[in-house]
Amino acid sequence: MKTLVRCLVILLMLLLGLPAYGQFGLLGKVKKDKGNEAAVAGEEQPPELSDKDKAKMEELAQRPEIKEMIEREWEDAKREDMEMAYAINTRGRGTYLARSADEEASKQAVKFGGLYDNPILQDYINALGQSLVPKDSPNLYAFKLVLNPVPRAESLTTGTIYISTGLVSMLDNEAQLAYVLGHEIGHQEKMHRFQAIRNSVLERALIAEKEREAAKKKMLLSMAGAAAGGVVGGAVGGASSAMEGAMLGGMGAFAVSQIVIRQRLRPTDWSVVNENEADDFGLKLALEHNFDVREVPKAYARLDTLVSKDDRIGLGFIGSKARIKERVAHINDLLGGAMKAQLEAKMKSGLTGSSSDFSLLMAALKRDNGIAALDYDLFPMARENLEDAVSIRSNDPRSYYYLGKVTALTGRTPEEKQQALSHFLKAIQYDAERGSYPEPHLQYALSLIRQNNPAQRDKILEELKTYVTLYQRENGGQVPTNMPIIYDYLLLAGESSWFVPPVANVSTKNVEAIQVVTLAPSAVSNNSESNNEQNNPPKNVNKTRSRKQ
Secondary structure (H helix, E strand, O other): OHHHHHHHHHHHHHHHHHHHHHHOOOOOOOOOOOOOHHHHOOOOOOOOOOHHHHHHHHHHHOOHHHHHHHHHHHHHHHHHHHHHHHHHHHOOOOOHHHHOOOHHHHHHHHHHOOEOOOHHHHHHHHHHHHHHOOOOOOOOOEEEEEOOOOOOEEEOOOOEEEEEHHHHHOOOOHHHHHHHHHHHHHHHHOOHHHHHHHHHHHHHHHHHHHHHHHHHHHHHHHHHHHHHHHHHHHHHHHHHHHHHHHHHHHHHHHHHHHHHHHHOOOOOOHHHHHHHHHHHHHHHHHHHOOEOHHHHHHHHHHHHHHHHHOHHHHOOHHHOHHHHHHHHHHHHHHHHOOOHHHHHHHHHHOOEOOOHHHHHHHHHHHHHHHHHHHHOOOHHHHHHHHHHHHHHOOOOHHHHHHHHHHHHHHOOOHHHHHHHHHHHHHHHHHOOOOOOOOHHHHHHHHHHHHHOOHHHHHHHHHHHHHHHHHHHHHOOOOOOOOHHHHHHHHHHOOOOOOOOOOOOOOOOOOOOOEEEEOOOHHHHHOHHHHHHHHHOOOOOEEEEOOOOO
């Protein structure tokens, strides 16, 4: 009999719980369709707000306390972005750590990177970005490159759009770059940061209000469950069964209401919503300026390839493999649907894929990003960037040196070791006249030492001494910090007497004489005499010539 009572009570609670699921839904319904299995499974798919929820949110938005909360969070966001911009812009000057009051902004700046020290490329990126800004935009923009091998892009409320060298280095042409910049402009023009803050505040307020309503309904449901359980238990098994049924009914109703409420407390993922809208804006903006947007999916394909080789490149929203697939599908749908007619019309008049400026400037960017990637131990990206750099500009000694370095470091076969040596020799060859890179000479000497060939003794000594000489010239006369090790290498090559001290006076053979003008003390305080001296230069001129060695 007791078993029968329990079964009847449980069945009753399930019947009570089904309508309660609809009554307690806090953020509308999740669509169940063929392409929405992830949402049904409870993964990262955001729920849809019902019309009733949206109306309630707009009602909440008119409340003074809610308006104040939105404005306060918006002001905090603008302040944080100002601090972050300052931290990025001054990183490397030794000033931002003392100046920045926002510790989190400083941390973000360190994570994002400092400005890329290449004025021509900075000007190029800014000029391209400015050309894409809508003519009727009330916003002022600045487009800046940061030296960071991880593909990143950030649009701040200051109007600053930062894009990493890592992201630019994986682009093949100007059309892809125009899309990326247009995408970030879209975030600003659509006020995504403000909208995200506003929607987040309103959703939190909506959830809080619904939870208060749900708490009342939960109590009523528990009481109803207890009463119903008691009635069923009493009818079937008497007083003792009535009491047990009431307890089971109350507990069951409470448990059902808890499960239902917990399942509906997931806020909308506004980052996905905003990124899709910015993708639409960036594509349309690039196409309006006659850039070939068919190149955009290729950029994501390349990013996907790089992430497959080294998933650390995908650290961040833009590089997530799942997100890459979603964005490519979304972009292809746009190009084959809503934008198809406009694209076909533009194709008839001709579209821009790239420019000669892009290819030429990418040689330096790919080199420097490859060096940065090597510093982060992102070996696949470092190698690919440096190989691209020497293919674009084949006489760059710096590119060859670092390509040799990453090849020597990661190579496992004799062929790869030989490739590294070849790269070092090319670095020496292309730096022969300027002599500004000491390191290839050291690496070449080390490779000869490893061959253990006595016939190479003189060449080893020559390269080691050249390394030290060039190092001193590049570092104000100081000897290399690894000088004790260099002496060991010299000893291995049979040289035990050669010694080089730090140099106090550096050669100024090609420096012109400096003119020092000495004025009489009275001339400084007497304005009229000063004016006369400007028209008639003083005869007391000491010409000091720099000391030559």
